[in-house]
Amino acid sequence: MLFVLSSSVNAEPDNHDVGDKECYLCHKYIKKNTGFLQSSHGVLFSNTPRNKWEARGCEACHGEGARHLDVAGVDGYSGPQLIQSFKPESDNIESINELCSGCHQGGDTLHWSGSLHQMSDLACTSCHTLHSKQREVKPKVCENCHTEIRAKLQRSSHMPMREGVISCMDCHNAHGSSTDAALSKPSLNETCYQCHAEKRGPFIWGHAPVQENCATCHDPHGSSHNGMLKMRPPYLCQSCHQTVFHPSEVRGGSGLSGTSISKFMGGKSCVNCHSKIHGSSHPSGAALQR
Ligand code: HEC
Ligand code: HEC
Ligand code: HEC
Ligand code: HEC
Ligand code: HEC
Ligand code: HEC
Ligand code: HEC
Ligand code: HEC
Ligand code: HEC
Ligand code: HEC
Structure with a gap:
């Protein structure tokens, strides 16, 4: 299969493949220092190609090299190198993505086309680095762009993400x-149940918002309230429940001045009594207290 890069560089009629040996003459370090030959692409393309495209080796990705050889290393030449470079410059993002997608369309990359990342002009190489055997993904790549999420990970209540126990990819593709939100499971709750299976139930007494969407109450990336809650109880609970007949105010009306703090409203407040907030299977747990 002959792949033609959409960049004008390789559309030149006098361009053609020259073979890996030529490349190594000048780019010795690719062989010696980068571990490329031990990477998936290196092993396959250089040693055990399964088709004509893979057999092009370096040129399977970098495109035909003949014109590059005409200029590369020539004394005093300072023009373009006439080869696909993969620098994520805006003018070649499309050709990079087209190239990679030519071989990677299924599996994990099935939904690439139309994804927010694709539409926000990210290149495959915004995240991937291919000349290294250890890793194909740049370190800290998500946090570098998503600074708001990175800030949330630093909040007092968070899952062990910054500690390295779980990663963005446990929940996102x-x-x-x-x-x-490009979740890795078919629904938000299914994403959470991977690790919090006990919250799935079934319960005799379920709590409707829990079964509906964990993120109604929790911020999955971190929060400054206990339990990664988006809001502190009682306010969280009161955003849905109006309770006139029992403890519902932080500063109750029981004191003379109406400013005493109800003993039930400190700390976890509503959850002091309604501790089975995710659901109860106790025969008399209808009010989620046991
Ligand atoms: C005659 C020596 C020579 C040969 C042979 C050669 N290159 Fe280069 N290449 C260079 C020089 C010099 C540069 C510019 C300096 C640099 O980036 O290292 C360069 C740059 C590159 C770049 C970066 C381009 C850019 O715009 O920054 C790539 C990619 C590349 N070469 C790939 C290849 C591939 C693939 C082959 C084999 C098809 C090859 N080179 C063969 C000398 C050579
Ligand atoms: C000629 C076909 C071809 C091209 C072009 C190609 N790949 Fe691959 N890639 C493969 C094959 C084959 C594998 C081995 C694993 C597999 O079968 O999916 C692979 C593996 C990978 C892996 C996984 C590495 C691993 O160790 O599992 C990543 C990431 C990847 N490619 C990204 C890219 C990116 C980014 C580009 C564009 C710069 C690209 N590929 C271009 C064929 C290709
Ligand atoms: C926003 C960052 C990002 C972008 C953009 C991106 N990837 Fe990835 N890719 C990743 C991460 C992270 C992984 C590792 C997933 C994991 O470890 O579960 C991965 C894994 C892969 C794999 C290996 C999947 C497997 O089954 O093991 C392939 C192949 C791949 N990416 C190809 C591509 C291609 C092709 C593109 C462009 C069309 C692309 N990626 C764009 C971040 C990215
Ligand atoms: C699967 C696609 C792929 C193959 C095959 C491939 N490269 Fe690259 N190459 C890239 C990407 C992507 C970059 C951008 C930097 C990175 O990801 O590490 C790059 C960067 C480069 C660069 C410039 C940056 C640097 O690291 O100096 C040179 C030179 C280069 N490649 C040479 C080669 C040579 C020589 C071969 C064959 C031995 C080869 N490449 C095979 C994808 C590929
Ligand atoms: C425990 C699962 C989980 C982990 C781990 C996770 N996320 Fe999320 N993320 C979600 C959920 C669930 C949503 C949707 C939130 C909603 O609908 O309210 C989301 C939404 C997002 C959004 C969309 C904007 C927003 O704030 O809602 C971005 C961007 C994002 N996550 C980035 C990341 C990054 C980057 C990482 C790693 C540092 C990460 N996420 C780790 C579950 C997770
Ligand atoms: C080069 C910058 C960049 C990198 C790297 C990057 N993102 Fe994004 N991401 C964006 C942009 C831009 C958007 C579009 C929405 C926005 O502006 O926040 C986005 C959106 C998202 C969304 C929301 C998707 C949706 O469909 O609602 C999630 C989730 C996300 N990114 C997760 C990740 C994860 C996980 C990584 C690391 C593997 C990552 N991002 C790496 C720039 C980036
Ligand atoms: C990949 C596994 C994993 C996934 C997926 C996951 N969690 Fe967690 N979660 C953890 C771990 C590990 C902890 C820490 C448990 C501990 O310290 O005992 C935790 C803790 C929590 C806590 C308690 C935090 C605290 O400060 O007390 C909440 C709330 C939570 N997760 C909600 C969620 C929600 C909501 C989702 C889905 C969006 C989710 N989790 C998905 C692994 C996961
Ligand atoms: C109605 C609001 C609400 C919803 C919806 C909700 N939670 Fe919670 N969750 C809480 C409260 C309140 C706490 C107790 C926080 C504290 O004070 O420590 C909590 C605590 C947790 C904890 C840590 C303590 C424990 O019980 O293990 C985890 C894990 C957790 N929730 C996971 C989930 C998951 C997974 C979902 C979705 C299936 C979910 N939550 C939906 C309100 C909610
Ligand atoms: C997003 C809205 C929402 C939030 C936030 C919420 N709830 Fe609920 N809660 C409901 C709904 C809906 C029901 C089911 C009501 C029904 O069946 O009449 C329910 C039922 C209950 C019940 C069972 C009582 C009954 O009538 O079945 C208790 C107790 C309860 N919630 C306590 C709490 C507490 C405590 C909090 C805060 C940690 C909270 N809820 C947060 C919506 C919410
Ligand atoms: C001192 C313990 C206690 C505290 C604190 C408490 N509750 Fe209750 N709650 C109860 C008991 C006991 C019931 C069951 C009453 C009954 O069955 O008549 C109940 C019932 C409920 C019900 C169901 C009412 C109904 O119509 O059947 C809701 C909703 C509720 N509480 C919400 C809250 C909210 C929101 C807070 C915090 C603002 C809160 N509770 C704080 C003990 C408490």
């Missing part, structure tokens, strides 16, 4: 998915 970087290439997009069929859900909002």
Whole structure:
């Protein structure tokens, strides 16, 4: 299969493949220092190609090299190198993505086309680095762009993400998915149940918002309230429940001045009594207290 890069460089009629040996003459360090030959692409393309495209080796990605050889290393030459460079400059993002997608369309990358990342002009190489055997993904790549999320990870209540126990990819597919927010599972709650299976139930007494969407109450990236809550109880609870007949105010009306703090409203407040907030299977747990 002959792949033609959309960049004008390789559309030149006098361009053609020259073979890996030529490349190594000048780019010795690619062989010696980068571990490329031990990477998936290196092993396959250089040693055990399964088709004509893979057999092009370096040129399977960098495109035909003949014109590059005409200019590369020539004394005093300072023009373009006439080869696909993968520098994520805006003018070649499309050709990079087209190239990579030529071989990677299924599996994890199925939903790439139309994903927010694709539409925001990210290149595959915004995240991937291919000349290294250890890793194909740049370190800290998500946090570098998503600074707001990075800030949330620093809040007092968070899952062990900055500690390295779980990662963005436990919940997201970087290439997009069929859900909002590119989640890795078919729904938000399914994403959480991977690790919090006990919250799935079934319960005799369920709590409607829990079964509906964990993120109604929790911020998955971190929060300054206990338990990664978006809001502190009682306010969180009172955003849905109006309770006139029992403890519902931080500063109750029981004191003379109406400013005493109800003993039930300190700390976890409503959850002091309604501790089975995610659901209860106790025969008399209808009010989620046991
Ligand atoms: C005659 C020596 C020579 C040969 C042979 C050669 N290159 Fe280069 N190449 C250079 C020089 C010099 C540069 C510019 C300096 C640099 O970036 O290292 C360069 C730059 C590059 C770049 C970066 C381009 C850019 O715009 O920054 C790539 C990619 C590349 N070469 C790939 C290849 C591939 C693939 C082959 C084999 C098809 C090859 N080179 C063969 C000398 C050579
Ligand atoms: C000629 C086909 C081809 C091209 C072009 C290609 N790849 Fe691959 N890539 C493969 C094959 C084959 C594998 C081995 C694993 C597999 O079968 O998916 C692979 C593996 C990978 C992996 C996984 C590495 C691993 O160790 O599992 C990543 C990431 C990847 N490619 C990204 C890219 C990116 C980014 C580009 C564009 C710069 C690209 N590929 C271009 C064929 C290709
Ligand atoms: C926003 C960052 C990002 C972008 C953009 C991106 N990837 Fe990835 N990709 C990742 C991460 C992170 C992983 C590792 C997933 C994991 O470890 O679960 C990955 C994994 C892969 C894999 C290996 C999947 C497997 O089954 O092991 C391939 C192949 C791949 N990416 C190809 C591509 C291609 C092709 C593009 C462009 C069309 C692309 N990626 C764009 C972040 C990205
Ligand atoms: C699977 C696609 C792919 C293949 C095959 C490939 N490269 Fe690259 N190359 C890239 C990407 C992507 C970059 C951008 C930098 C990075 O990802 O590490 C790059 C960067 C480069 C650069 C410039 C940056 C640097 O690291 O100096 C040179 C030179 C280069 N490649 C040479 C080669 C040579 C020589 C071969 C064959 C031995 C080769 N490449 C095979 C994808 C590929
Ligand atoms: C425990 C699961 C989980 C982890 C881990 C996770 N996220 Fe999320 N992320 C979500 C959920 C769930 C949503 C949707 C939130 C909603 O609908 O309210 C989301 C939404 C997002 C959004 C969309 C904007 C927004 O703030 O709602 C971005 C961007 C994002 N996550 C980036 C990241 C990054 C970057 C990482 C790693 C540092 C990460 N996420 C780790 C679950 C997770
Ligand atoms: C080069 C910058 C960049 C990198 C790197 C990057 N993102 Fe994004 N991401 C964006 C942009 C731009 C958007 C579009 C929405 C926005 O502006 O926040 C986005 C959106 C998202 C969304 C929301 C998707 C949706 O469909 O609602 C999630 C989730 C996300 N990124 C996760 C990640 C993860 C996980 C990584 C690391 C593997 C990552 N991003 C790396 C720039 C980046
Ligand atoms: C990949 C595994 C994983 C996934 C997926 C996951 N969690 Fe967690 N979660 C953890 C771990 C580990 C902890 C820390 C548990 C501990 O310290 O005992 C935790 C803790 C929590 C806590 C308690 C935090 C605190 O400060 O007390 C909440 C709330 C939570 N997760 C909600 C969620 C929600 C909501 C989702 C889905 C958006 C989710 N989790 C998805 C692993 C996960
Ligand atoms: C109605 C609001 C609400 C919803 C919806 C909700 N939670 Fe919670 N969650 C709480 C409260 C309140 C706490 C107790 C926080 C504290 O004070 O420590 C809590 C605590 C947690 C904890 C840490 C303590 C424990 O019980 O293990 C985890 C984990 C957790 N929630 C996971 C989830 C998951 C997963 C979902 C979705 C299936 C979910 N939550 C939905 C309100 C909610
Ligand atoms: C997003 C809205 C929402 C939030 C936030 C919320 N709830 Fe609920 N809660 C509901 C709904 C809906 C029901 C089911 C009501 C029904 O069936 O009449 C319910 C039922 C209950 C019940 C069972 C009582 C009954 O009538 O079945 C208790 C107790 C309860 N919630 C306490 C709390 C507490 C405590 C909090 C705060 C940690 C909270 N809720 C947060 C919506 C919410
Ligand atoms: C001192 C313990 C206690 C505290 C604190 C408490 N509750 Fe209750 N709550 C109860 C008991 C006991 C019931 C069951 C009453 C009954 O069955 O008549 C109940 C019932 C409820 C019900 C169901 C009412 C109904 O119509 O059946 C809701 C909703 C509720 N509480 C919400 C809250 C909210 C919101 C807060 C915090 C603002 C809160 N509770 C704080 C003990 C408490």
